[in-house]
Amino acid sequence: MAAGIATRIYPFMPGGAADGTRLVSGAVVLSDLTDTPRFGLKGGGSAAWLAAQGIPLPPVNRIGEHRGMRVLRLGNEDILLLAEDAGETLAQIKTAWQVAAAPKGFSSWREEGWAWMRLSGPRLAEAMSALCALDLRPRKFGADDIAQTRVGHIEAVAFRSPAGFDILFDITASAYFARTVAAVATPIDQHNA
């Protein structure tokens, strides 16, 4: 397990619905990156404000890059910055946004509202084909593509990461999602054994 990747699911709440839920690891590995910095803007003025900061914006449903951050364009005025290894850069942008005058969009609160999980492992492709109806094979779904669809029967944003697939979804479903992935991964693991 890579350093900094949680082995328990967020949010930590003793006795809560997610308490005791395990993240699978075997032929399919699920990791929780929910405590990793990210910042989303939405609404009129979001794109113009980010562009004015020198952040190049990709087309809708594509991923761009800016100073180590991944820039996800989820809609014309719905943009998400993921800062797995660029926390400081993201913090600077957040601070600039907080003191900026409108129009600048509004915070879509993705760091609180969305869980961020990563699926990887040698049998990842099989697991993804059971979790998501879209054709996510490399020739159809590239490294800078975004799929806003259903993964494990819940609304999710899915895209590639070097290790596998990153999935963003409503944080209240994190325990459900971990269990759904476990249900899909267990038979794959057993077949592998």
Add this chain to the structure above:
Amino acid sequence: MKLLTCPMNGPRNIDEFQSFGPVRARPDPNATADREWSRHLFRAENRRGVVVEWWRHVPSNYFFLAERDLVSNEIIRTFDASEPRDRA
């Protein structure tokens, strides 16, 4: 699996969409006779032909329009709301 093509996200399972009903004229309540206003509020059309409807792709919260044949249930086309409409 029944597919609907979202103008922003491409072909998807119909399960990912929510229907918001036909695009309707919006009469001005102050300039409309009571009879017509009542009809607007309480009557639904039930005709044959093609209807233009609002649909939402739920995972991306994207609203768009679709032309649908009311007899065959075939989706003729889907398009962004900023595009010109032939009907409604």
